[in-house]
Amino acid sequence: MKDTKSGLKTGDLACKISDTICLPDSKLPRVVIIGGGFAGLTLVEKLKHKEVQVILFDKNNFHQFQPLLYQVATSALEPDSIVFPFRKQINGYKNIVFRLAEVEEIQASSNTVVTNKGKVHYDYLVLATGTTTNFFGMDAVEQNSLGMKDIRDSLNIRHMMLQNLEQAAITCDDDERDALTNFVIVGGGPAGVEMAGALAEFCKYILPKDYPEYPASIMNIYLVEASGELLGAMSDKASVKTLKYLGNLGVEVLLNESVTDYDGREVRTKSDKLILARNLIWTAGVKGQFPKGIDEKYLVRGNRLKTDSYLKVEGYENIFAIGDIAAIITEETPKGHPQVAQTAIQQGKYLGNSILNIINNKPIKYFKYKDKGSLATVGKRKAVADIGTFKFGGYFAWLLWSIVHLMSISGFRNRLMVGFNWAVSYFTYEKSNRLIIRNFKKPATTSEESKKSNIKTLEKNTVQ
Numbered sequence: 001m002k003d004t005k006s007g008l009k010t011g012d013l014a015c016k017i018s019d020t021i022c023l024p025d026s027k028l029p030r031v032v033i034i035g036g037g038f039a040g041l042t043l044v045e046k047l048k049h050k051e052v053q054v055i056l057f058d059k060n061n062f063h064q065f066q067p068l069l070y071q072v073a074t075s076a077l078e079p080d081s082i083v084f085p086f087r088k089q090i091n092g093y094k095n096i097v098f099r100l101a102e103v104e105e106i107q108a109s110s111n112t113v114v115t116n117k118g119k120v121h122y123d124y125l126v127l128a129t130g131t132t133t134n135f136f137g138m139d140a141v142e143q144n145s146l147g148m149k150d151i152r153d154s155l156n157i158r159h160m161m162l163q164n165l166e167q168a169a170i171t172c173d174d175d176e177r178d179a180l181t182n183f184v185i186v187g188g189g190p191a192g193v194e195m196a197g198a199l200a201e202f203c204k205y206i207l208p209k210d211y212p213e214y215p216a217s218i219m220n221i222y223l224v225e226a227s228g229e230l231l232g233a234m235s236d237k238a239s240v241k242t243l244k245y246l247g248n249l250g251v252e253v254l255l256n257e258s259v260t261d262y263d264g265r266e267v268r269t270k271s272d273k274l275i276l277a278r279n280l281i282w283t284a285g286v287k288g289q290f291p292k293g294i295d296e297k298y299l300v301r302g303n304r305l306k307t308d309s310y311l312k313v314e315g316y317e318n319i320f321a322i323g324d325i326a327a328i329i330t331e332e333t334p335k336g337h338p339q340v341a342q343t344a345i346q347q348g349k350y351l352g353n354s355i356l357n358i359i360n361n362k363p364i365k366y367f368k369y370k371d372k373g374s375l376a377t378v379g380k381r382k383a384v385a386d387i388g389t390f391k392f393g394g395y396f397a398w399l400l401w402s403i404v405h406l407m408s409i410s411g412f413r414n415r416l417m418v419g420f421n422w423a424v425s426y427f428t429y430e431k432s433n434r435l436i437i438r439n440f441k442k443p444a445t446t447s448e449e450s451k452k453s454n455i456k457t458l459e460k461n462t463v464q
Contacts, residue, residue: 021118023097026053029359032113032122034103034291036063036086039323039344040128041410046352048093052359055120057113059102061086064151065409067341068418070191072154073161073281074198075206075431079151081417084410106293108316113291124355127294127305127313127321128348131286131339134302144264144442145280148191157281158433159440164278166436169213175276181219182277184267186259187284188225189232190376193242195281196223197379200249205429221251222275226258226284231384233338234374238384241393245378259284264442286339288325300327304336309366311351320355322347328367337369341408346370375401380426 029052033040036058047054065082072079090096101115111122133147146157161183168180183199185192203219223230223246229239230246230253246253254269259280261268267275288303298314300306304327306314311326313319323344327336337343346369354364373387375397383398385391402422409415424430 021099021101021115021120023055023099023120024053026095028053028095029123030055030121031124031126031355032057032120033126033128034058034113035128035130035323035325036060036098037066037128037130037323037344038341039130039348040126041086041089042345042348043126043128043322043352044090044093044096046349047355048090048096050095050356052095052355054096055122056086056090056096056098057101057103057115057120058086058098059100060150061098061100063089063410065414066149067190067405068409069148069151069154070195070198072151073148073157073195074202075158075162075433076198076425077418077421078433079155081414081421082409083151084414089410103291106291106319108293108319111318123318124358125319126351127290127319127325128323128344129288129290129325131302131324132289133282134285134287135282136285138259138261141259141262141280141282144262145186145282147282148195149286155437156440159436159438160442161279162434162436163440165207165211168218169211177214177218178220179265179276179278181214182222182275183219183279183281184222184224184259184275184277185281185283186224187282188223188227188230188253188255189283190374191283192223192225192281193230193246194377195283196221196246196251197249197377197382200246200251201379201429202431203250206431206434210434222254222277223251224254224257224259224269224284226256228256230255231376234376234384235386235391237391238374238376238386238393241384242376242378245382245393249379286324290321290325294319300329301335302327310354310364311347311367320351322351333369340374342372343369375404377401380429 031052032055033043034057036056041063044054044056062083062085068082071077086098090098101117103113103115105114112119133149135142147153164180168177171177185196199221203216207216207219230242231239243253258270259267260270262280265278267277267280295315298306305321305325307321307326307328309328311320311322313321324339329336350367357364375385377383377398381395381398383401384393385397385400406415406419409418
């Protein structure tokens with residue numbers, strides 16, 4: 001039987017309309033989670049089969065394994081190897097509901113979240129919205145470069161790189177060929193270092209085979225870091241080793257240097273250095289992103305939400321933040337905890353236990369972060385590791401990095417695909433995914449738009 005007003009089937013299927021969003025009927029406390037990254041998905045796993053109803057909102061229908069985005073960008077992996085559908089992840093979790101929607105506003109006074117698909121009420125709200133690329137107010141750089149925060153960014157980088165290499169083989173202009181084959185990576189953290197190493201190996205092993213018409217030396221890779229060392233969050237030993245590894249791969253590392261302007265072809269730095277490059281990848285900073293509705297006085301550096309030691313957002317009784325967006329500011333952590341996957345995972349597990357204890361009127365303990373170490377790879381068979389008091393690099397560090405990342409990927413099929421690709425690459429250096437599936441085109445700059453507008457006006461006047 002069907003309800004003629006709502007269009008819903010009646011009977012065993014208990015479903016209600018909550019301002020156009022249909023949700024299963026439940027008398028359990030409702031936990032709404034915004035964001036399905038490492039933090040949000042870990043929290044979901046912690047609350048599965050518990051006496052709560054969990055609603056997961058995300059603007060994508062998949063979880064993405066961000067540490068390997070650079071491998072998609074450099075044609076080492078296909079995107080479906082590092083993404084996993086939320087619905088497949090929660091299959092069999094009867095108390096978990098996923099809805100594909102973008103949360104636009106939080107109305108804390110009425111315990112409501114407003115999405116682009118409708119409204120939903122909550123008993124507990126968890127913000128796990130992560131971060132976005134921070135260009136520090138440099139509009140020209142933002143408009144003409146590419147960040148590397150999600151799978152679409154990686155595919156844009158891949159297509160931009162391959163298209164520019166193809167165009168370099170066509171052009172007879174030496175300066176333009178240099179610009180098309182030069183790559184500038186801004187930011188000497190793990191993402192920038194790993195991207196630089198992967199590009200250097202592409203240059204060394206793939207370029208000579210695919211583009212015999214010009215030497216591999218034509219492709220120059222610059223890594224620009226504003227501070228005096230790479231991998232600033234790791235040990236000095238890791239920084240020195242990384243600098244050595246990148247140097248051996250032919251990467252030109254510019255320390256104590258920063259990009260001040262970029263028009264899509266010319267990179268300018270604070271020391272007035274000029275680099276011709278059609279390829280600029282920005283990994284130099286991130287900033288928190290979350291829906292409107294949170295009082296700005298509770299924001300701290302990096303646009304993060306200040307929380308107490310229980311991950312509760314200051315000023316709110318039932319709103320929590322976890323992962324990169326959260327900042328527990330104490331004497332021990334004046335800048336908050338590191339914005340890395342292990343922090344997000346630990347906070348997701350912790351908050352799952354805390355919410356259940358709160359519901360059952362049990363005491364909760366404050367969050368305590370356990371640093372399990374840091375890893376960063378610098379090309380194949382080379383990596384650096386800081387594990388407690390052990391600081392080492394080389395092949396064993398790379399092997400450890402590979403095992404940790406492989407086991408952290410969601411889904412057996414994905415692990416199998418990534419493991420197979422890595423095995424083939426280990427012996428052959430082959431990157432078989434060098435396909436331009438769709439054309440990538442950068443947004444037109446203001447000057448380019450102005451030129452086009454003038455041309456159209458001239459054409460119109462000429463016709464008249």
